[in-house]
Amino acid sequence: MSTWDDRRPARTPGMSAKEEILARVRTALAAPRRDDVTTYADVPRAYQRADDKQETGTDPGKVRDVLVQRLEDYTTVVHRTTEPAAAAAIAQALDGAGSVVVPRGIPGEWTQGLDAQLLTDDGTLSAHQLDEVDAVLTGCHTAIALTGTLVLRGDELCGRRAITLVPDRHVVVVRAEQVVLGVPKGIERMGEDPGAPWTMISGPSATSDIELDRVEGVHGPRRLEVVLIEPEQPAGDEPSTKEKQG
Amino acid sequence: MSREGRMDTVDLGMPAVRPQHASPSSHLRGTRGFPAAARDALGDEVLRGNLTYATATIQAKRASVVREMRDWQKLRDAGSALKWHVTDHLPELLEQLEASVTAAGGTVHWARDAEEAGEIVTRLTLERGAQDVLKVKSMATQEIGLNETLAHAGVRVIESDLAELIVQLAGDAPSHILVPAIHRNRAQIREIFLQAMPDIDPEITDDPAALAGAARRFLRERFLDMEQSVAISGANFAVADTGTLVVVESEGNGRMCLTLPRTLISVVGIEKIVPSFQDLEVFLQLLPRSSTGERMNPYTTLFTGVAEGDGPQEFHLVLLDNGRSAVLEDPEGRSALHCIRCSACLNVCPVYQRTGGHAYGSTYPGPIGAILSPQMTGVSDPEDPNATLPYASSLCGACYDVCPVKIDIPSILVHLRAKEVDQRREARGQFRGTWDVAMKGAGRLMSSPRAYDAAVRSAGPLSRVLPGENIGRLPGVLPLVPGWTDHRDLPHPGQSFRSWWAAREKHSAATDQQPGARDEPEQPKAPRSGSGTDRTAQNGGEA
Numbered sequence: 001m002s003t004w005d006d007r008r009p010a011r012t013p014g015m016s017a018k019e020e021i022l023a024r025v026r027t028a029l030a031a032p033r034r035d036d037v038t039t040y041a042d043v044p045r046a047y048q049r050a051d052d053k054q055e056t057g058t059d060p061g062k063v064r065d066v067l068v069q070r071l072e073d074y075t076t077v078v079h080r081t082t083e084p085a086a087a088a089a090i091a092q093a094l095d096g097a098g099s100v101v102v103p104r105g106i107p108g109e110w111t112q113g114l115d116a117q118l119l120t121d122d123g124t125l126s127a128h129q130l131d132e133v134d135a136v137l138t139g140c141h142t143a144i145a146l147t148g149t150l151v152l153r154g155d156e157l158c159g160r161r162a163i164t165l166v167p168d169r170h171v172v173v174v175r176a177e178q179v180v181l182g183v184p185k186g187i188e189r190m191g192e193d194p195g196a197p198w199t200m201i202s203g204p205s206a207t208s209d210i211e212l213d214r215v216e217g218v219h220g221p222r223r224l225e226v227v228l229i230e231p232e233q234p235a236g237d238e239p240s241t242k243e244k245q246g
Numbered sequence: 247m248s249r250e251g252r253m254d255t256v257d258l259g260m261p262a263v264r265p266q267h268a269s270p271s272s273h274l275r276g277t278r279g280f281p282a283a284a285r286d287a288l289g290d291e292v293l294r295g296n297l298t299y300a301t302a303t304i305q306a307k308r309a310s311v312v313r314e315m316r317d318w319q320k321l322r323d324a325g326s327a328l329k330w331h332v333t334d335h336l337p338e339l340l341e342q343l344e345a346s347v348t349a350a351g352g353t354v355h356w357a358r359d360a361e362e363a364g365e366i367v368t369r370l371t372l373e374r375g376a377q378d379v380l381k382v383k384s385m386a387t388q389e390i391g392l393n394e395t396l397a398h399a400g401v402r403v404i405e406s407d408l409a410e411l412i413v414q415l416a417g418d419a420p421s422h423i424l425v426p427a428i429h430r431n432r433a434q435i436r437e438i439f440l441q442a443m444p445d446i447d448p449e450i451t452d453d454p455a456a457l458a459g460a461a462r463r464f465l466r467e468r469f470l471d472m473e474q475s476v477a478i479s480g481a482n483f484a485v486a487d488t489g490t491l492v493v494v495e496s497e498g499n500g501r502m503c504l505t506l507p508r509t510l511i512s513v514v515g516i517e518k519i520v521p522s523f524q525d526l527e528v529f530l531q532l533l534p535r536s537s538t539g540e541r542m543n544p545y546t547t548l549f550t551g552v553a554e555g556d557g558p559q560e561f562h563l564v565l566l567d568n569g570r571s572a573v574l575e576d577p578e579g580r581s582a583l584h585c586i587r588c589s590a591c592l593n594v595c596p597v598y599q600r601t602g603g604h605a606y607g608s609t610y611p612g613p614i615g616a617i618l619s620p621q622m623t624g625v626s627d628p629e630d631p632n633a634t635l636p637y638a639s640s641l642c643g644a645c646y647d648v649c650p651v652k653i654d655i656p657s658i659l660v661h662l663r664a665k666e667v668d669q670r671r672e673a674r675g676q677f678r679g680t681w682d683v684a685m686k687g688a689g690r691l692m693s694s695p696r697a698y699d700a701a702v703r704s705a706g707p708l709s710r711v712l713p714g715e716n717i718g719r720l721p722g723v724l725p726l727v728p729g730w731t732d733h734r735d736l737p738h739p740g741q742s743f744r745s746w747w748a749a750r751e752k753h754s755a756a757t758d759q760q761p762g763a764r765d766e767p768e769q770p771k772a773p774r775s776g777s778g779t780d781r782t783a784q785n786g787g788e789a
Binding site for chain 1: 262263264265266267268269270296299300303304316317320321323324327328330331333334336337340341344350355356357358359362406407408409412425426427428431432435454455457458461462465466469470472473485488489490496497498499501502504505506516521523524526527528530531534538540541542543544545546547548549550551553555556557565567568569571572574575576577578580
């Protein structure tokens with residue numbers, strides 16, 4: 001009855017799909033737009049970038065406070081500790097886990113005195129085997145304070161992606177020098193090795209698909225704990241400051 | 247500057263290749279127009295209740311996390327400019343993306359339309375002997391009906407996103423970009439699971455945590471068995487300079503599909519490009535806050551081609567046109583392709599809030615769908631259901647205010663309406679439709695003060711012969727109000743402004759000597775505003 005439903009898109013004989021799509025786009029873009037064509041240099045970068053003074057000038061201790069507050073905001077358990085006490089804090093975070101998988105490159109001190117079967121990943125553990133493991137312990141590449149994001153790179157410290165995905169508990173060790181304030185600084189650090197596999201984690205796996213009720217723990221680890229190793233300081237600055245975000 | 251570059255390439259003596267609309271098989275068009283479909287949706291009480299709750303909740307969350315960002319407007323400016331840059335330089339950026347993905351060990355395929363994309367994915371899947379494939383929720387694969395295509399070839403597709411799983415198990419269509427099962431409540435979902443999951447505990451309650459747990463168990467077995475298998479995903483961003491693909495998600499099903507299988511196939515629209523890796527600093531701030539109202543979504547995966555010993559050992563990228571080139575052809579409408587699928591415009595839209603997504607008939611519902619779908623499919627006939635979509639809006643502008651990349655949806659809606667009217671006029675000849683007759687009649691009437699005065703003065707007395715408080719639906723033959731009264735009650739016109747004014751002048755001339763006792767003749771029911779000092783504004787209102 002109508003003509004609207006039977007016109008199939010035409011293909012040009014003798015042209016590859018790539019040639020044809022590019023030619024279509026070029027034809028389409030030949031119709032000029034009212035404004036000027038935007039070149040990359042035209043993009044306004046007035047937002048807070050990695051070199052913003054809030055990023056570079058904020059006291060690192062305050063930045064860590066923001067990180068802790070944001071992590072706790074989505075129910076992550078944070079253990080604030082110092083280098084000498086790190087092993088104890090890690091053991092506490094892994095309490096109750098019978099078996100723990102770790103990537104090859106984590107410092108030996110982290111697992112000293114750990115009362116669990118330690119599996120160092122050599123890349124051969126299958127997904128099913130990982131499913132039998134109670135917990136995974138990794139380092140971190142970058143932690144973004146304002147969003148409470150832990151950034152893992154597929155390397156010796158954070159492991160291949162499967163080991164931080166299948167086990168049900170994930171303990172991440174964050175060092176003070178890995179903490180940045182905002183997303184731009186985080187991306188800048190990731191950009192030093194853009195080709196690596198990257199995983200950004202902001203809270204435990206969650207869904208709001210059923211009547212928008214937030215349910216935690218769908219497919220990823222249901223428990224996420226962070227051990228934050230801070231420089232030793234005389235002051236006990238435990239409470240998080242009410243830092244207003246920008 | 248680069249425009250000339252483009253011209254050169256077009257003029258190389260090749261036959262002019264026209265942009266093409268999407269394949270008719272795409273899920274971009276319903277079977278009937280928006281008004282008819284909306285009427286049914288409005289009658290569904292469960293749907294309306296769920297929608298009201300959902301859209302209000304997400305809107306409030308979005309507003310609060312956007313408020314914490316001091317540089318939000320500047321981020322929007324950057325996001326918009328980056329998207330314009332991508333559109334303006336799309337051919338070069340696409341070739342750059344192909345080169346960087348290939349250099350990183352991936353294989354790039356180009357798909358002109360839904361059929362070609364379906365063929366590529368089906369071939370890749372069958373060649374690898376996969377019976378089952380796991381899928382991450384993706385708008386592009388929904389648009390091209392990939393699940394149906396694969397099912398036709400005997401491949402079973404398992405949706406791994408909870409909402410998509412609900413929709414799939416129910417044999418349903420998604421109704422929201424972000425929360426596709428928003429039209430189902432927990433009791434309905436429990437029923438669906440009981441029917442479709444073989445090992446489910448029959449005593450399961452309708453607690454969302456219990457239902458999510460059932461889905462976790464159901465899918466986990468499939469995830470863990472994937473190691474020799476194939477997974478299919480879309481992508482939120484494709485970085486041209488590094489070949490990195492970015493998938494933003496919450497549940498972890500995306501990570502499962504992007505990490506565990508041997509082969510990964512990603513179907514990505516050609517507009518998803520981001521020029522450089524560093525530009526993710528803009529979009530990874532804009533998207534989560536606009537979409538789920540979180541500072542950052544729980545999981546974001548960035549991968550570049552193939553990484554040895556980590557994740558899929560084979561990666562295929564399918565770049566999809568399917569009507570996107572046709573959207574680009576209209577300079578006034580092409581920014582619809584800038585959409586990053588956050589769905590903020592759906593949640594603020596007074597029309598979407600009431601009708602939900604199904605009424606739009608397309609994979610892309612809501613305000614963005616109303617400008618994207620008709621441009622992708624083209625509207626070649628006034629009877630085309632997608633011809634009604636640009637009218638599925640009150641033009642309130644809320645969608646533009648929340649759009650993270652500043653797509654001027656209201657202006658594009660108006661532009662598409664104008665195109666549609668022009669097209670209709672062309673199809674039917676000048677002054678044939680009732681609308682044109684009415685406009686011409688009104689034009690005559692209004693060009694003569696005397697005729698206009700007579701007409702409006704007679705409207706009041708005439709309408710009193712009609713029954714009821716208001717004037718309801720009028721027969722369509724009345725040319726002055728074609729269609730208007732189908733959806734709206736028209737109050738009985740009382741006094742015309744002109745007769746009110748004449749009476750007022752007479753009255754005030756008579757009472758001019760006693761200024762304190764000014765009494766207005768027969769106040770029209772204008773809403774009172776302010777302190778009442780601005781008499782003209784008040785009284786002129788609705789007479």
